[in-house]
Amino acid sequence: MRNELFKYPFYVCVRPFKGFWDLKYEEKGRTKLGLAILAILTIIVILKRQYSGFIVNFNNPNQLNSIDELIFIVFPFFLFAISNWSITTLMEGEGKFKEIVMVTAYALVPMVMVNSATIIISQFITREEVPLYYFLEGTALIWFLGLLFVGIMTVHQYTVAKTVGTFCLTLIVMGIIIFLGLLFFSLIQQMYAFIETIYREIVYRL
Amino acid sequence: MHILKKLIFAVVVICLWIPPDILSVSASVPYHGYNYSYWEQAVPAAIPYQPNQIIDGRDTEYGLLRAPEDIFVTDNGFIYILDSGNDRIVILNEHFEFIREIDQFANAGVTDTFSQPQGIFVTENNHIFVADTNNQRIVELTADAEFIREITRPDADVIRAGFEFYPTKVAVDKAGRIYAIGRGVFDGLIEFDSDGVFTGFTGANRVTFNPIDYLWRVIATREQRSRMALFIPIEFNNLALDQSGFIYTTNSELNSNTPIQRLNPTGEDVIRREGYHPLVGDLEFAHIGDQSGGSFFVDITVNDYGMYSALDGKRGRIFSYDEDGNLLYIFGGIGNQEGTFRTPVAIDYLADKLLVLDKGYSRLTVFDPTQFGYLVNQAVMHYNLGDDDLSAQYWQDVLRLNANYEIAYIGIGKALLMEGENKAAMTYFDNGHNRFYYSKAYKRYRQEVLREHFGLMMGLVLLVPASYFGFKIVKRRRKKVKQIAKRAV
Numbered sequence: 001m002r003n004e005l006f007k008y009p010f011y012v013c014v015r016p017f018k019g020f021w022d023l024k025y026e027e028k029g030r031t032k033l034g035l036a037i038l039a040i041l042t043i044i045v046i047l048k049r050q051y052s053g054f055i056v057n058f059n060n061p062n063q064l065n066s067i068d069e070l071i072f073i074v075f076p077f078f079l080f081a082i083s084n085w086s087i088t089t090l091m092e093g094e095g096k097f098k099e100i101v102m103v104t105a106y107a108l109v110p111m112v113m114v115n116s117a118t119i120i121i122s123q124f125i126t127r128e129e130v131p132l133y134y135f136l137e138g139t140a141l142i143w144f145l146g147l148l149f150v151g152i153m154t155v156h157q158y159t160v161a162k163t164v165g166t167f168c169l170t171l172i173v174m175g176i177i178i179f180l181g182l183l184f185f186s187l188i189q190q191m192y193a194f195i196e197t198i199y200r201e202i203v204y205r206l
Numbered sequence: 207m208h209i210l211k212k213l214i215f216a217v218v219v220i221c222l223w224i225p226p227d228i229l230s231v232s233a234s235v236p237y238h239g240y241n242y243s244y245w246e247q248a249v250p251a252a253i254p255y256q257p258n259q260i261i262d263g264r265d266t267e268y269g270l271l272r273a274p275e276d277i278f279v280t281d282n283g284f285i286y287i288l289d290s291g292n293d294r295i296v297i298l299n300e301h302f303e304f305i306r307e308i309d310q311f312a313n314a315g316v317t318d319t320f321s322q323p324q325g326i327f328v329t330e331n332n333h334i335f336v337a338d339t340n341n342q343r344i345v346e347l348t349a350d351a352e353f354i355r356e357i358t359r360p361d362a363d364v365i366r367a368g369f370e371f372y373p374t375k376v377a378v379d380k381a382g383r384i385y386a387i388g389r390g391v392f393d394g395l396i397e398f399d400s401d402g403v404f405t406g407f408t409g410a411n412r413v414t415f416n417p418i419d420y421l422w423r424v425i426a427t428r429e430q431r432s433r434m435a436l437f438i439p440i441e442f443n444n445l446a447l448d449q450s451g452f453i454y455t456t457n458s459e460l461n462s463n464t465p466i467q468r469l470n471p472t473g474e475d476v477i478r479r480e481g482y483h484p485l486v487g488d489l490e491f492a493h494i495g496d497q498s499g500g501s502f503f504v505d506i507t508v509n510d511y512g513m514y515s516a517l518d519g520k521r522g523r524i525f526s527y528d529e530d531g532n533l534l535y536i537f538g539g540i541g542n543q544e545g546t547f548r549t550p551v552a553i554d555y556l557a558d559k560l561l562v563l564d565k566g567y568s569r570l571t572v573f574d575p576t577q578f579g580y581l582v583n584q585a586v587m588h589y590n591l592g593d594d595d596l597s598a599q600y601w602q603d604v605l606r607l608n609a610n611y612e613i614a615y616i617g618i619g620k621a622l623l624m625e626g627e628n629k630a631a632m633t634y635f636d637n638g639h640n641r642f643y644y645s646k647a648y649k650r651y652r653q654e655v656l657r658e659h660f661g662l663m664m665g666l667v668l669l670v671p672a673s674y675f676g677f678k679i680v681k682r683r684r685k686k687v688k689q690i691a692k693r694a695v
Contacts, residue, residue, distance in 0.1 A: 054636050055645055060245050124652070127645035 005030060009037065009109045016147050020154035023106065024099055031098050034105030041112050042073050048115055053122035056133055076174075080104060083173035084152065087166050093156030103151035107144055114140035236543035237523075241536060244482050244612055244639040248490050252608045254526070254535035254579035255560055257545030261302050262569035268296050268304050271568045275324040276375070277561060279554045285561070286334065287570065288326040293319055295326065295334065300556060302572070308334070308351040318353070320345070325375035325387070337373035337386060344373050344386060357384065360396065360404030371396075375444050379451045392441045394473065395453070409473035411440045411457060444552075448508040452476070456503035456516060462486070465503050466516055466527075481531040482612075482639070487518050488525075497521055497540070509555045511590040513583070517553040517562065522546060524553060524560065524573075528586045532613045535582060537573070538562065545571060558583050578607045585617055594621040616640045623647050628654060 008028050012019030023029040046066045049059050081104055085097045095103070118136050125133055153163040241251040263270040272291025279285050283300030294309035310319050325337030332349035344357040359371035372389040373396075379385070382400030385408070394410035423431060440459035447453055453469040454477075466485045468477035483489055487501025497520055504519035512529025522540040527533055539546045548566025555561075558580065560573040575583060585600035598621035601614040608614075619634030620643065628651035635644035656663065 055641055055648075062245070126649045126652070127641065128649075 004028075005033065009033070009106050012106050012151075013109050013113075013143070013147065016150040017154065020103060020106075020151045023102065023151075024095070024155055029099075029102045029106060031102050034102040037105045037108055037112060038074065038077055041108050041115075042069050044112055044115050044119070045069050045073060048119050052119050053125065055125060055127060056122050056130060077104060079174050079177060080170065083177060084166070084170045087169045087173055088156050091162070091166060091169075093158065093166070095152070095155035099155045100152070103155050104148060107147035107151050110143040110147065111140050114143075235537075236541055236546050237537055237539035239535075239537065241611075242483060242489050242533060243610070246483065246489050249610060251535065251611070252578035253537060253576050254582065255524075255537045255573040255575055257571050258559075258574040259302065259572040260544060260569050261298070261572065262567070263296070266304060268307050271296070271570075273565050273568055274563055274570075275551055275565060276326045277552045277554050277563045277570065278326045278328050279556045279561065280328050280332070281330070283556060284328075285554075285556065286326055286328055287563070288323055288336070290320075290322055290324060291568070293321060293323065295336070308347065311345075311347055311351050311353045313353045313356070325373065327376050327378055329378050330380070333378075335376045335378055335384065337376040339372050339374055339389070342371050342373075344376055344384065355402060357386075357398060357402045360398070362404050362406075364393075364406065365404075375442075377445050377447050377453065379447055379453075381451075385445060385453060387442050387445060390441065392439045395442060395445065395455070395469075409442075409453070409455065409467070409469040409475070411442070411459070413439045444503075444505045446506050446508050446514075448512070448514075449510055454506045454508050454514055456506050458502070460502070461500045465501065466506060466514075477531065478529060479531045481527065481533055483533065485527060485531055487516065487523070488521065491521075501525070504550065505552045507554045507560075509558075511587040513586055513590075515553060515555070515560060517550055519550055522550050524562065528613075529590065532616075534586065534613065535579065545573070547571070578604065581607070582611075585614070589617060589620075594624050597621065612638050614638075616643065619643060619647070623650075626650075 005028075008019070008023075012023065046069050049057075049064055049069075050061075078101075081097065081101045084104075085095075085100050087093075088095060088100075114136055118133055121136070122133055149163060149167070152158070152166070153160065156163075156166070158166065235253050235256050237253075239251045239253040240248050243249045261271075269292075271287065271289050274287050275290040276288040277285065278288075284305065285298040285300070285302070287296040287298070289296050289307075292309070294307050296307045297305040299305055310317050312318070320336060320338050321340035323336050324339045327335040329335070333354065334347045334349070334351075336345045336347070338345050338356075342359060346354040346356070348354060359369070370388075370390070373386045374389050375387040377385045383405075384398040384400075384402065386396045386398070388396055391407075392411070394407035397405050397408050399405050423434065426434065440457045440462065442455045443458045444456045445453050446455075448468075451471070455467045455469060456465055457467070459465065463484055463486065464475065465487070466477060467475040470476045477485065479485060487503065491500060492498045499520070501516075501518040501523070502520040503516045506514055506516045508514040513526060513534070514529075515524050515526040517524055517538075522538050523536055524538045525533060526535050538550075540548065542548070547562065547564040549564060550562055551565045552563040553560060556572075558575050562571045562573065563569075564571065581600050581604045585597045585604060588594075588597035588600065598618045601617040604611055604614045605618075615634045615638030619631045619638060619640070622628075622631035622634060623643065623646065628647045631647040632644055632651060635641075635647055
């Protein structure tokens, strides 16, 4: 049983329609496993920044920061999940938040696989073979997007057109959330500065 | 007290022990040694050149220079200073001893002089070409100051009405073609054939403008448009010829991507840009305040080994590149000490010395290479001459002085690659951040390894699947045997 659970993400990659269906209705997925996939992806991307071959590695080792990967992977992941959930609950989507997280995470499996492969491949390539490397990377991205699309469609029981629509709206909502977040922090900062100024004034006058 | 005396004595003794050249390493140059790393950061570097001598004419038979504009050094080491404020040419030998001066010449029986000349060029047979700016002509003289001819405003269909010919710089190639830069001429270099007949403009800079300005121009009415500034190509401000007749130019565009160009005979820019960064001088600079903005090159000079040095008039720095466009070193600055300038206007090589002419201080500063500068120059020279091994040896010495000198790693790597030391070459190219050559070295190395271990590789390729299937078959058989045994029971 446990073994099957671990094999399931790979099954989803190649049979997305049936895979995501069973994920929702046969309870074949686990949120914990999904989060584990996300964690693995983060680690893989950190490793990739540091250890991919010289030919394709343009990162300045002095400026590598693993915390950045949280900002570039984990944050967008949850941003997407939250935005998608907020939109789809309003648009008669059948997916629960947990399912959205699971589907998004399971869709990341090709990224994990291909990226770990390309780290190794990149050690053994010359400049002429670099296009192959980028081709693999591109494949992984397209594969991921395809899986995500199918997954969201299945989980919410949407038509294709409606899925495309919700994706566009999700993007907009992501933008709005970022905007509100920035606004919030900026306001907090202003308020903090204001209170600090008042405090100083009072301290000086006393 | 006694202890203090002892201490002072000890310090003095220690100081005497230190060889004098170590004390003078950081010696007294009024500018910082720095270079740009692969990651576009200014990093400290050894000082490549130091001021050695100042020539301003004080206490000499030719007297003080006044606002000199240009300098030319011939192949046999004669230095021609165009002393514009005094309307004369001062000729010195390679030891900076006075040879002669030219302040007048006989033009058709009449005594003629220069008027605010700004450019000078001397050909191989020692004919002197002077861009006699305010007289609107180019004058050709022999080495003995005999007048040969003058070239005045060209006349042709392609020349705009109202074109005024104020030549500021001039150069003559081996075939006798004359190239001039005119003040306010944005059509390119003005080219004359060896008879002084105008043949056309060459190497015009392309017009650059930003999209927003263009948008405004499109939506403006005709009347508004007529009052807008024109989009005009950038004019050149200086030129130099290299050994093979290519023209190196600098131009006066601010924050340009191509302030240094190398024009081939058809006027195309063919400069090699294989260094880490574009050939723009300073990469990091202030955006506001005095001396803000990118480097502003006013002159350029090329040596026989493809190295060229461009003079930044804004911050008084000299940027030297090799023929591939690698930034080798930077030195100089604006200031009032020996080795800095007020208004630097011209630069030229004298063997491996660099001469910088300062119009503001009316003097010529002679820079001698330090050991570091000498080693870099030697390495570049031997590479240019095709002697990679010797070049690599010099690069090794350079690395001893500055282990962060990334170009040196590439130089050594190239030599190792030639010798077939592929693995070692890879390490050096990695240190030098050169992916092109790294890939070359790696390809050879990979082939080497594969060839060496061909048996093992093929063995693995054949053995692994064979053993896998073999294992499967054995397993299946055992199962069958078991089943048969079961049935038998």
